Amino acid sequence: MIEAKNVSFRIKNEVLLENISLTVKPGEFWAVTGANGAGKSTFIRLLSAEHPLSAGSILFHGRELKTYPLRELAGKRAVLSQQNTITLQFTAREIVLMGRYPFYDTIPARRDLAIVDLCLHKTGIFNLKDRLYPTLSGGEQQRVQLARTLAQIWEVENGLILLDEPTTGMDLLHQHETFRIAREMTDQGFSVIAVVHDLNQALQYAGHVLLLQDGKSFASGTPPAVLTESNIKAAFGLPVRIFHPAHASHAVIVPDVAMATAIPQN
Ligand SMILES: Nc1ncnc2c1ncn2[C@@H]1O[C@H](COP(=O)(O)OP(=O)(O)OP(=O)(O)O)[C@@H](O)[C@H]1O
Numbered sequence: 001m002i003e004a005k006n007v008s009f010r011i012k013n014e015v016l017l018e019n020i021s022l023t024v025k026p027g028e029f030w031a032v033t034g035a036n037g038a039g040k041s042t043f044i045r046l047l048s049a050e051h052p053l054s055a056g057s058i059l060f061h062g063r064e065l066k067t068y069p070l071r072e073l074a075g076k077r078a079v080l081s082q083q084n085t086i087t088l089q090f091t092a093r094e095i096v097l098m099g100r101y102p103f104y105d106t107i108p109a110r111r112d113l114a115i116v117d118l119c120l121h122k123t124g125i126f127n128l129k130d131r132l133y134p135t136l137s138g139g140e141q142q143r144v145q146l147a148r149t150l151a152q153i154w155e156v157e158n159g160l161i162l163l164d165e166p167t168t169g170m171d172l173l174h175q176h177e178t179f180r181i182a183r184e185m186t187d188q189g190f191s192v193i194a195v196v197h198d199l200n201q202a203l204q205y206a207g208h209v210l211l212l213q214d215g216k217s218f219a220s221g222t223p224p225a226v227l228t229e230s231n232i233k234a235a236f237g238l239p240v241r242i243f244h245p246a247h248a249s250h251a252v253i254v255p256d257v258a259m260a261t262a263i264p265q266n
Pocket residue numbers: 011014016034035036037038039040041042043
């Protein structure tokens with residue numbers, strides 16, 4: 001589906017990403033995690049063809065990503081970016097309809113409008129559809145953006161969904177709802193690559209994790225293999241304990257606060 005091979009990215013003399021490789025197959029859910037500034041958003045931007053690579057290559061459906069015209073790319077992958085500052089007076093429904101722009105020329109078809117309503121329902125914001133976007137709360141705006149992303153990819157076979165911190169501003173219920181939807185999409189053959197800060201959510205929902213540190217790949221693989229106490233301490237500088245509660249489907253990562261405060265800061 002998408003394969004990054006030894007990808008590097010520099011701005012002027014600064015290396016933001018170095019030698020990152022990742023192969024994502026249809027139906028896989030990858031969480032990209034790491035400390036602030038590790039390079040997660042930059043990597044998502046490279047995968048979405050927003051920036052040209054400084055070295056390496058990215059193949060998307062077996063073809064160099066950089067050879068795709070923008071419209072063709074928009075018909076195969078959808079991106080939820082970290083910052084979606086929109087001050088124009090669009091309604092929530094109009095924003096979600098933007099996800100259908102790659103599929104019609106001037107007037108949306110009945111099918112486009114049906115998909116928009118479906119995605120508004122799916123993200124639980126149908127009741128907000130006529131509200132002006134700038135008047136929505138941060139979490140509500142983020143759910144509109146998620147609906148727009150879903151609307152864009154809805155009927156694409158083996159589509160790719162790139163989510164940069166998709167749950168920013170969302171309450172706990174909607175954070176889980178977002179990841180549940182993402183998982184549901186992977187069950188239908190979509191691939192999801194999401195920047196995830198909450199390691200417990202990565203453990204719970206992702207099938208694979210890429211852990212970045214200082215622009216390099218620190219570890220990648222299954223969540224239990226990557227999210228170990230020693231890897232987390234090395235990548236985030238935070239000591240944690242990992243518990244395996246009886247009957248729980250996944251482990252729980254808990255910051256070891258007593259140990260953290262004992263560590264001298266430099
Ligand atoms: N245009 C730029 N010019 C110079 N440095 C940049 C530029 N964009 C990003 N950086 C730097 O590259 C590094 C990686 O940034 P990036 O946004 O990818 O990090 P991140 O892992 O997504 O962080 P966060 O968790 O804080 O969102 C950071 O140190 C950032 O300051």
